[in-house]
Amino acid sequence: MPSETNEGLEFIVRAALIGIGATAVMDLWAIFLKRAFGVLSLDYRLLGRWLGHLPSGQLVHESIAKARPVAGERILGWGAHYLIGVTFSTLLLTAWGLEWARSPTLLPALFIGIITIVAPFFILQPGMGAGVAASKTPKPNVARLKSLGAHSAFGFGLYVAASLTASILHGLL
Incomplete structure (x- = not known):
């Protein structure tokens, strides 16, 4: 039984570290795009x-930018962004297992990032008023490419974070 407990703890630690690291890589990519090319991200x-409007039952907005602000929306948004990253890294570890996390390879990480x-x-774009796959935005294909780039960066970040985590945790867990 101790082995199952250790693997459960290892799974949680790796999922958190990989998700946080991958999300940070995605954010660094967004900063690079903004500074180098003036490309804005979400x-x-x-x-x-x-998210703050969800408890009142409002899932879809005509324009989230025009919706009533909610208290603590910046902290809520950034916290959710990183929690979503951890959730997606959990998906990766559930699909490929701890063995992948101990010796990561690029393709599973990119696959999860892209999907x-x-x-x-x-979910998010329709809910915020941008339509399915940004169909209601002025330049839907540009918005789609930005999303694809961001999620590809996240996938690459999953690999980078898993590789760093594997090096750091080697022998500790």
């Missing part, structure tokens, strides 16, 4: 606003 304050685009395309 304002996570608006994610917090969208996570389903969440913004079919």
Whole structure:
């Protein structure tokens, strides 16, 4: 039984570290795009606003930017952003297991990163008023490519974070 407990703890620790690290890589990519090319990414304050309206039953907004602000929306949005990253890393570890996390390879991480685009395309963007896969935005294909780039960066971040975590935790867990 101690082995199952140790593996459970290892799973939780790795999922958290990999998810946080991958989300940070995604954020670094967004900073690079903004500074180098003036490309803006999602304002996570608006994610917090969208989440803040959910308890009152409002899932879909005409425009989240025009919706009533909610208290603590910036913290809520950024916290949710990182929690979502940990959730997606948990998906990766559930699909490929701890053995993958101990010796990570790029393709499973990129695969998970890219398929996570389903969440913004079919939940977040429609809920915030941008339509399915950004169909209601002025330049839907540009928005889609930005989402694909961000989620590809997240996938690459899953690999990088898993590799760093494997090096750091080697022999500790």
